[in-house]
Amino acid sequence: MAEIIVAPHAGFCFGVRRAIALAEKVSAEKGGKRIWSMGPLIHNPQEVQRLRGLGIEVMASEEDAKEGDTVIIRSHGIPPQKERELLQKGLRLVDATCPYVKAVHQAVEKLVQEGYFVVLVGERDHPEVIGTLGYLQEAGGTGVVVEKKEDLEKLKNLERVGVVAQTTQSEQFFKEVVGELALWVKELKVINTICNATSERQEDVYELAGKVDVMIIVGGKNSGNTRRLYQISSSLNPRSYHVETAEELKPEWFVGVQRVGITAGASTPDWIIEQVKSKIQELLS
């Protein structure tokens, strides 16, 4: 009897999955009435298209939404000042901010209360970082974004520094920043707010690829994180294949095969993973 094993962290991270579930719930409640999302809920055109079918439109400008409209705040979150502004316009907000991102906001508030100057390790122009900086300002704190090592040079004369990270920061860079700061700051407090979805997804492949006959990686051919999963898998199992959709699966890959592993990049929706899984089931039987 052949077996198909889907990696536990395949596809969407928790926050994106939750945001889409919330959007679907709101769509059902509104009976298909138009709902806005502030920016695309996910970077996958097929999925955005599917959501549009449910009445969820991507807001091009804030002028788009009229009083009484429903607006979904996506997983990245927004600054609290912006949130108030939208509420004052009479919009109804559905907050799909990822709980891990909310944890960064709370960590920043805590550090400000305890009197720390805040260092946010992340990308200055990323919507998540812009949202978090809003919470820093709201709490009455001061701080900076550290995007590259050189940004640290300005911080040499600080006494008490609190550090948090954008949830998708590289662990390696975070480690380097914290290490450097620890040497020249009198008191350093670090709250590690990196979400480990990316590393978990990779660890799944390390765990799974060697134990199956064939390994299928599902995701955009232009998706960096999917390609990385494919590279790891290939290094452990030469019978690794990268596909975007079920149509690309070839029957000859599964001849005489007992165990198939499946994983998927962070922007691959469940329904595409499900289609791949069903097709493999067919090919195996």
Next chain:
Amino acid sequence: MAEIIVAPHAGFCFGVRRAIALAEKVSAEKGGKRIWSMGPLIHNPQEVQRLRGLGIEVMASEEDAKEGDTVIIRSHGIPPQKERELLQKGLRLVDATCPYVKAVHQAVEKLVQEGYFVVLVGERDHPEVIGTLGYLQEAGGTGVVVEKKEDLEKLKNLERVGVVAQTTQSEQFFKEVVGELALWVKELKVINTICNATSERQEDVYELAGKVDVMIIVGGKNSGNTRRLYQISSSLNPRSYHVETAEELKPEWFVGVQRVGITAGASTPDWIIEQVKSKIQELLS
């Protein structure tokens, strides 16, 4: 007019210098009566010999000291439990614990009060570390000494960790430990207790060696930190010389010389530096 520049951080660090000054003061007050030091006040035989001349003997065993005797606690410090024990024996204590070491004790107490598990980056068998662990125990806290990277493996399931360092720790290792911990601990607080005497002494050489005609480094030929100063100096100025005492200075080194720089390793007493300086003055005139 020739000029001699002594590097600002040449020789003893602040704590050792202070301990010896305290010992001399006690010796003067006691009028040459026997005084014990718990361990040699400095790792320099000539200096220990000089102190013996002032009545300061190195204690071989605690049985040596009798009620009413004076005991000098050297710059490394001792556990508070040991301090009480000595006081109960009726000994008079002179505390020459380095203020930077006292700062480690206080940092540990603070971290324990705030509920952190304490990581002390240092050498398990070093007297300073043994002293600090005494303060950790006294404060009712728990913690471990991290001496090498592998020691970190046991710490993977901790939530709140506070980090301090032995005052003479390598900055590089401290940086690595803090970086690693930042990734797997929920909340990390770091109080950098490394004393920068070693790096300051090296920075002096970087600053000075290129600006003088001849650079003299004073210290034991077997002293690691002195040899490192000589290496740095040689890389910047080929006319760098390493001597243990004034007798080793050669007149030909100073022919036609206008500016001479002097620095010294951490275990070189001032009086040896002074003798070297005087001899150079003679050779230059």
